[in-house]
Amino acid sequence: MLRKLRLLVLGSLFVLLALIVLSLTSVRERVSGLEGGNPTGPIWFVTGIEYDLLQLELALNDYTLGRSGPEDVNRRFDILWSRLVVIQKGETADKLDQYQVDRAVLGRLFTVLQANDSLIVNLPQQIVPNSDVRRFLDEITSYNSDLRNLSLDVLQASSRLSKTRREDLSAISTQNSILTGLVVAAFVVLGALQILETAQTKRALKEKERLLQDATAANVAKSQFISVMNHELRTPLTSIRGAVTLLNAGAAGTFPEKAKKLLDMVQKNSEQLSLLIEDILEIENLTAGRIDLRTEVVDLAALIAGEMSNFQAYAKASDITVTLTSQDGIAPVKVDTKRMRQVLSNLVHNAVKFSKPGSTVGVDLTQTDGGVVIAVSDTGIGIPDDTLPKIFDSFYQVDSSDSRNKGGTGLGLSIVKNLIQAMNGTVSVTSHLGRGTTFYVVLPAASGVALTSDVQAAE
Numbered sequence: 001m002l003r004k005l006r007l008l009v010l011g012s013l014f015v016l017l018a019l020i021v022l023s024l025t026s027v028r029e030r031v032s033g034l035e036g037g038n039p040t041g042p043i044w045f046v047t048g049i050e051y052d053l054l055q056l057e058l059a060l061n062d063y064t065l066g067r068s069g070p071e072d073v074n075r076r077f078d079i080l081w082s083r084l085v086v087i088q089k090g091e092t093a094d095k096l097d098q099y100q101v102d103r104a105v106l107g108r109l110f111t112v113l114q115a116n117d118s119l120i121v122n123l124p125q126q127i128v129p130n131s132d133v134r135r136f137l138d139e140i141t142s143y144n145s146d147l148r149n150l151s152l153d154v155l156q157a158s159s160r161l162s163k164t165r166r167e168d169l170s171a172i173s174t175q176n177s178i179l180t181g182l183v184v185a186a187f188v189v190l191g192a193l194q195i196l197e198t199a200q201t202k203r204a205l206k207e208k209e210r211l212l213q214d215a216t217a218a219n220v221a222k223s224q225f226i227s228v229m230n231h232e233l234r235t236p237l238t239s240i241r242g243a244v245t246l247l248n249a250g251a252a253g254t255f256p257e258k259a260k261k262l263l264d265m266v267q268k269n270s271e272q273l274s275l276l277i278e279d280i281l282e283i284e285n286l287t288a289g290r291i292d293l294r295t296e297v298v299d300l301a302a303l304i305a306g307e308m309s310n311f312q313a314y315a316k317a318s319d320i321t322v323t324l325t326s327q328d329g330i331a332p333v334k335v336d337t338k339r340m341r342q343v344l345s346n347l348v349h350n351a352v353k354f355s356k357p358g359s360t361v362g363v364d365l366t367q368t369d370g371g372v373v374i375a376v377s378d379t380g381i382g383i384p385d386d387t388l389p390k391i392f393d394s395f396y397q398v399d400s401s402d403s404r405n406k407g408g409t410g411l412g413l414s415i416v417k418n419l420i421q422a423m424n425g426t427v428s429v430t431s432h433l434g435r436g437t438t439f440y441v442v443l444p445a446a447s448g449v450a451l452t453s454d455v456q457a458a459e
């Protein structure tokens with residue numbers, strides 16, 4: 001949440017800074033637009049033409065009165081000519097257009113100059129009565145007032161424009177002050193967010209430390225519990241089981257039928273309790289990484305075949321048949337045989353446990369590109385889709401409905417998964433509710449490796 005807010009403020013800050021840069025750029029343009037009155041500006045040119053026209057008129061008067069020669073007239077004529085040429089083209093002309101003043105008078109004056117060019121160029125040194133010169137003088141004199149008006153128009157337009165520009169600048173300056181204020185506010189918010197975030201991180205760190213302490217304490221408690229279970233429960237239970245087995249075997253003589261039944265019950269329950277303790281200790285060791293694997297390269301087909309009589313004997317009690325099919329030439333695999341038997345036993349026992357009497361549990365061995373595959377399948381009650389991902393978790397049992405209540409600890413599949421992973425394999429499951437389940441164990445093929453164990457003579 002804070003992070004999102006920070007990003008938002010940073011984004012706004014970026015936009016604000018971009019706006020300030022844009023606004024400063026437009027200030028530069030506007031400031032450069034204010035220089036209409038400088039010596040290259042239109043006002044300067046127009047008043048210059050007005051002045052040069054008066055100078056030409058003065059020179060012509062002096063000439064006609066015989067006070068000066070034609071050179072002065074020629075010089076003034078040329079100056080006026082060139083100034084008119086400049087003002088009618090390029091930047092100055094553009095600016096005049098921008099001021100929206102009528103500059104036609106300049107064109108007309110220039111036409112008059114062009115028409116009298118040869119008259120002025122050929123003025124004789126000696127003054128002779130010349131009506132053309134007088135006419136020219138009268139003609140250009142008539143432009144004085146038009147040029148004055150043009151000068152005034154340009155001046156007015158220029159000050160109008162300057163006023164607008166100044167107003168613009170003042171608006172931009174206000175705008176910039178607001179933007180700068182916003183930038184400062186954004187920085188303040190960023191600072192506040194930073195402080196909040198640091199406080200939050202500190203809090204999270206403290207919480208983590210607390211959790212860590214709790215976890216360490218829980219771990220210590222768990223280790224103590226496991227140790228108690230190992231010594232205080234497992235050892236006496238072994239003695240109980242031993243004693244009951246001996247009693248059941250008639251070591252203390254025969255018992256009446258009722259007592260025999262009770263003894264059977266004690267034996268069965270103590271065996272179950274013992275299995276639970278073994279499973280808990282096993283999963284504890286597996287998840288803590290305390291697993292001592294004695295791997296060897298074995299022929300899996302032979303290993304499974306060796307286990308079949310055990311499976312069949314177990315399944316027979318539930319009127320279930322266990323079959324084995326195996327592809328020829330299966331590559332050997334590198335496993336801990338004792339652990340592998342444990343895996344197979346867990347899977348087959350589950351398959352039998354959740355199958356209907358009279359059905360068959362299949363153990364199939366094949367080889368694919370992915371490795372050697374053991375599939376243990378049944379046609380039993382199946383597993384609901386939504387619980388499939390959880391069945392490998394420790395202590396997870398699908399539910400305790402009557403149809404599923406078959407005893408067990410919820411640890412078998414977790415042990416299978418941990419063992420197979422420790423042997424570099426994978427385990428997966430597919431199931432259809434009411435139609436059956438198949439577990440797949442895939443182990444890497446140790447192709448081309450010599451067998452290091454003959455497992456056919458299974459224990």
Ligand code: ADP
Nearest residue numbers: 350351354382397398408409410411412413437
């Ligand atoms: P449990 O000791 O309860 O069998 P497992 O870890 O072996 O514990 O199995 C977990 C749960 O997965 C079982 O309680 C059962 O509901 C379900 N399950 C396992 N194998 C099968 C199977 N072949 N058919 C149907 N359900 C199964």
